[in-house]
Amino acid sequence: xxxxTQPPSMDCAEGRAANLPCNHSTISGNEYVYWYRQxxxxxxxxxxxxxxxxxxxxxxxxxxxxxxxxxxxxxxxxTLRDTAxxxxxxxxxxxxxxxxxxxxxxxxxLVKP
Amino acid sequence: KAGVTQTPRYLIKTxxxxxxxSCSPISGHRSVSWYQQTPGQGLQFLFEYFSETxxxxxxxxxxxxxxxxxxxxxxxxxxxxxxxxxxxxxCASSLGPGAEFSYEQYFGPGTRLTVT
Numbered sequence: 001x002x003x004x005t006q007p008p009s010m011d012c013a014e015g016r017a018a019n020l021p022c023n024h025s026t027i028s029g030n031e032y033v034y035w036y037r038q039x040x041x042x043x044x045x046x047x048x049x050x051x052x053x054x055x056x057x058x059x060x061x062x063x064x065x066x067x068x069x070x071x072x073x074x075x076x077x078x079t080l081r082d083t084a085x086x087x088x089x090x091x092x093x094x095x096x097x098x099x100x101x102x103x104x105x106x107x108x109x110l111v112k113p
Numbered sequence: 114k115a116g117v118t119q120t121p122r123y124l125i126k127t128x129x130x131x132x133x134x135s136c137s138p139i140s141g142h143r144s145v146s147w148y149q150q151t152p153g154q155g156l157q158f159l160f161e162y163f164s165e166t167x168x169x170x171x172x173x174x175x176x177x178x179x180x181x182x183x184x185x186x187x188x189x190x191x192x193x194x195x196x197x198x199x200x201x202x203x204c205a206s207s208l209g210p211g212a213e214f215s216y217e218q219y220f221g222p223g224t225r226l227t228v229t
Contacts, residue, residue: 042220042222044156044218046218087156100169101146101148101156103156
């Protein structure tokens, strides 16, 4: 699986959009971008994933650049409960490689009132 | 729908002992993965089980083993415990390969193991 690079930490104001960048310059054509987050003392939580098109669900939006070398997770209206460590993961499809997730250091996001 | 459950939630063991941790996946989920989380190494994949077979394995010594039962429940065992095995052990379940939404893994709250 390709390696990802994320800033170690960032702050965000409550109610504002939080934009979390992820660099994955060595991504292969069949690798997906996944985002998970881990709130303190809990297990990681799946947020969203995408291949090359932008994706949106009830939690967040995922913007993938045209060359797929980077992506941005957008939390549209951050709340205090969004304070967590956010992990960007790049991986091949489940059918090819099973459910192994390779977590990096993630970005520690602190939402401030 | 009940989430992933892990037992026990907390455990204290002594060096040299062995420990067994249990994971019950979400009903209908057939794939179970295990992860170790430590402050120094972060989240690391241990192994994955599907249909009672180990499908994937991470880079951990043979002291770490697991199994899955016919009802998809899984256990992991660590023998000859070392101080460095102190960690949060997380279990994740998913529908399994071939399922449309198999990419979503649902994690349990974890078992915090302390080795003294």
